[in-house]
Amino acid sequence: MKEMKISEAVVRRLPIYLRYLNELRMSEVQTVSSQELGQRLNLNPAQIRKDLAYFGEFGKKGIGYDVGYLIEKIRHILKLDQVIPVALVGAGNLGHALCNYNTYLKNTMKITAVFDASPNKIGTQINQLTVLPMDKLSETVNEQKIRVGIITVPSAVAQHVADQFVQAGIEAILNFAPTIIKVPSHIRIHQADFTAELHSLAYYLD
Amino acid sequence: MKEMKISEAVVRRLPIYLRYLNELRMSEVQTVSSQELGQRLNLNPAQIRKDLAYFGEFGKKGIGYDVGYLIEKIRHILKLDQVIPVALVGAGNLGHALCNYNTYLKNTMKITAVFDASPNKIGTQINQLTVLPMDKLSETVNEQKIRVGIITVPSAVAQHVADQFVQAGIEAILNFAPTIIKVPSHIRIHQADFTAELHSLAYYLD
DNA sequence: TAGATTGTTAATCGATTAACAATC
DNA sequence: TAGATTGTTAATCGATTAACAATC
Numbered sequence: 074m075k076e077m078k079i080s081e082a083v084v085r086r087l088p089i090y091l092r093y094l095n096e097l098r099m100s101e102v103q104t105v106s107s108q109e110l111g112q113r114l115n116l117n118p119a120q121i122r123k124d125l126a127y128f129g130e131f132g133k134k135g136i137g138y139d140v141g142y143l144i145e146k147i148r149h150i151l152k153l154d155q156v157i158p159v160a161l162v163g164a165g166n167l168g169h170a171l172c173n174y175n176t177y178l179k180n181t182m183k184i185t186a187v188f189d190a191s192p193n194k195i196g197t198q199i200n201q202l203t204v205l206p207m208d209k210l211s212e213t214v215n216e217q218k219i220r221v222g223i224i225t226v227p228s229a230v231a232q233h234v235a236d237q238f239v240q241a242g243i244e245a246i247l248n249f250a251p252t253i254i255k256v257p258s259h260i261r262i263h264q265a266d267f268t269a270e271l272h273s274l275a276y277y278l279d
Numbered sequence: 280m281k282e283m284k285i286s287e288a289v290v291r292r293l294p295i296y297l298r299y300l301n302e303l304r305m306s307e308v309q310t311v312s313s314q315e316l317g318q319r320l321n322l323n324p325a326q327i328r329k330d331l332a333y334f335g336e337f338g339k340k341g342i343g344y345d346v347g348y349l350i351e352k353i354r355h356i357l358k359l360d361q362v363i364p365v366a367l368v369g370a371g372n373l374g375h376a377l378c379n380y381n382t383y384l385k386n387t388m389k390i391t392a393v394f395d396a397s398p399n400k401i402g403t404q405i406n407q408l409t410v411l412p413m414d415k416l417s418e419t420v421n422e423q424k425i426r427v428g429i430i431t432v433p434s435a436v437a438q439h440v441a442d443q444f445v446q447a448g449i450e451a452i453l454n455f456a457p458t459i460i461k462v463p464s465h466i467r468i469h470q471a472d473f474t475a476e477l478h479s480l481a482y483y484l485d
Numbered sequence: 486t487a488g489a490t491t492g493t494t495a496a497t498c499g500a501t502t503a504a505c506a507a508t509c
Numbered sequence: 510t511a512g513a514t515t516g517t518t519a520a521t522c523g524a525t526t527a528a529c530a531a532t533c
Contacts, residue, residue, distance in 0.1 A: 082524070088478035092457060106490060114459055118490095119526055126492055134491040135533035152481045159477075166379060170372035174474060177457070182477045220484055221477070245480045247473075251298060251383070253320055261483040263476050267453075268380060270469050271365075271388045271427070272294035274451045275358045277467040278426055288500070312514060324514095325502055332516055340515040341509035490533085497526070508515080 083124045084151075089114055090121070091147045097140050106137035153181040158217050160243070162234045163225035164189040164197070164204045167249060171223060172199045182221065186213045190230075207237065214241040221245045228252040235262075289330045290357075295320055296327070297353045303346050312343035359387040364423050366449070368440045369431035370395040370403070370410045373455060377429060378405045388427065392419045396436075413443065420447040427451045434458040441468075 093113060097105055107118035114121075125131050125143075128150050132138045148154045159182050161168050172184055187202045188210055189195060195206045205213060213219065222238040224231050224246060231250035238246055245261040248254055251268040299319060303311055313324035320327075331337050331349075334356050338344045354360045365388050367374050378390055393408045394416055395401060401412045411419060419425065428444040430437050430452060437456035444452055451467040454460055457474040 080524070084482045085475070085479050087482070088475040089459070091478065092475070093459070096458075108490080117526060119528090120524090122490090122492065123525085130492070132491050133533060134531065135489050137490065150482070151478055152484055153478060157481055157484070166372050166376035170376055171473065173372060178474060178477070182481065221480060244484050247476055247480060252302075253295070253299070261480060263480050265471070265473055265476050267377065267471055268384060269291070269294040269298070270453055270471050271384070272297065272357055272359060273291050274427060274453060274467060274469050275363055275388065276290045276293070276356070278358055278363065278450050286500070314514080323502060325504090326500090328514090328516065329501085336516070338515050339509060340507065341513050343514065488533105491531085493529090493531100495526105495528080498524085500521100500523080502519105502521070504519080505517090506515105507517100509513085 077127060079127055083127060086116070086121075086124055087147055087151055090124075091144065091151070091153075094140055094144045094147070098144060102140055104137045105140055105143075107132075109137075148181075156180060157182050157221060158185040158219045159183060159221045159223060160186045160188065160210070160214060160217075160219045160238075161223040161225060162188045162207070162210070162238075163249075164191075164194045164199060165225060168223075168225040169199055171225065172202065175200065184223070185217050186219060188213075190226075210237055211241040214238075214243060219243065221247065224248045224250055224254075226250060283333065285333055289333060292322070292327075292330055293353055293357055296330075297350065297357070297359075300346055300350045300353070304350060308346055310343045311346055311349075313338075315343075354387075362386060363388050363427060364391040364425045365389060365427045365429060366392045366394065366416070366420060366423075366425045366444075367429040367431060368394045368413070368416070368444075369455075370397075370400045370405060371431060374429075374431040375405055377431065378408065381406065390429070391423050392425060394419075396432075416443055417447040420444075420449060425449065427453065430454045430456055430460075432456060 107121040110121050111118040131143050131146050161184050164187050175184055187199050188205050188207055190207050194204050197204050222243045224234050226234055228250045231248060231252055232254045235246055235254045235256055239256055239260055247263050247265055249265045251266055256262050313327040316327050317324040337349050337352050367377060367390050370393050381390055393405055393410050394413055395410050396413050400410050403410050428449045430440050432440050434456045437454060437458055438460045441452055441460045441462055445462055445466055453469050453471055455471045457472055462468050
């Protein structure tokens with residue numbers, strides 16, 4: 074059980090559980106069943122129980138899950154029981170928007186450095202952060218122990234930015250540019266592809 | 280074959296194919312094999328052939344696929360051989376960023392109206408669009424035959440905006456707010472959830 | 486105790502991949 | 510013709526769901 078490989082589908086659901094559990098805690102709900110979770114999140118209760126059971130026995134038979142305890146556990150599983158420093162490259166509107174989520178994400182992932190190639194952007198402020206030039210990337214990643222990189226630059230330069238992230242020693246990348254970028258296999262990469270999302274939506278129109 | 284149900288996984292890959300094919304066309308590449316596509320997109324060639332075969336026989340044995348022809352076909356399958364008018368609610372940084380994609384998406388989905396509840400935002404310009412008040416939503420959706428809605432408002436009001444979209448007669452929604460919203464079953468909804476994406480990324484850190 | 490709900494096994498369902506005849 | 514590559518079937522793999530004993 075210790076060394077079981079967890080599927081990507083499971084890992085993608087955990088943050089969804091976590092978010093709703095946080096809402097429940099804010100409403101001072103003490104306990105929740107897989108049934109209630111499933112109802113709210115449009116998921117099968119058996120699936121939720123199975124997902125959680127990969128990591129331990131977090132529930133109580135006949136009762137359900139303690140909200141606070143389950144939050145703790147999922148945060149730990151996702152390694153979100155620590156602040157993970159994040160760098161963002163591309164100080165446009167999208168980069169700006171993402172920086173605003175720092176408050177929302179406060180005790181977990183935190184954007185601690187913003188970069189841009191354009192002299193117009195360098196030196197400007199985004200929230201409390203000063204936009205840095207690209208040649209400070211490697212140095213900053215090291216100093217601040219940044220582990221994750223976010224790419225919000227145009228597609229044409231996304232691969233180049235990814236290469237610089239990899240060079241600098243980042244462990245994972247979230248790419249918003251609408252293009253598939255290549256990274257070495259030890260780097261985790263997720264695609265946040267708004268245009269593909271919209272295009273696949275069109276298929277379902279009548 | 281006419282009435283076969285296509286899985287969501289297949290539909291999500293089509294825009295990825297389309298995008299790379301467009302790149303190939305720009306480089307004046309005439310023909311591409313499933314092998315080459317797979318290599319570039321990190322997909323199994325058999326999967327690509329199977330995906331395409333759900334919709335017809337688009338390739339030539341021994342040769343591969345004609346780039347221009349396949350683009351035509353996928354655009355048609357995704358209903359992107361027409362301009363689909365889109366409304367966006369939430370004229371913040373994120374909304375602003377998405378409006379900038381209009382150029383990129385030019386002959387397909389097009390944001391034709393932007394709304395916001397805040398008096399500070401109403402009347403301001405985003406690209407060529409004037410930000411409208413929420414009470415113009417229904418009217419505008421009807422007049423412009425808008426079929427898709429994008430939500431870029433805070434989580435707390437996302438459900439309310441979705442309800443208004445549904446009321447106005449929209450067919451599909453792309454929600455950027457980090458919360459699960461509920462819509463009637465005839466409405467297609469996709470989640471563009473940046474925070475969940477980041478959180479699941481953390482799991483894969485060492 | 487009776488009712489509720491978990492954790493887990495077994496059954497089902499669906500998606501991916503391998504293999505290959507057809508054919509350009 | 511020989512080499513390449515499709516379209517498609519069969520095999521494999523994996524994920525979801527149903528069912529239920531255990532137990533709070």
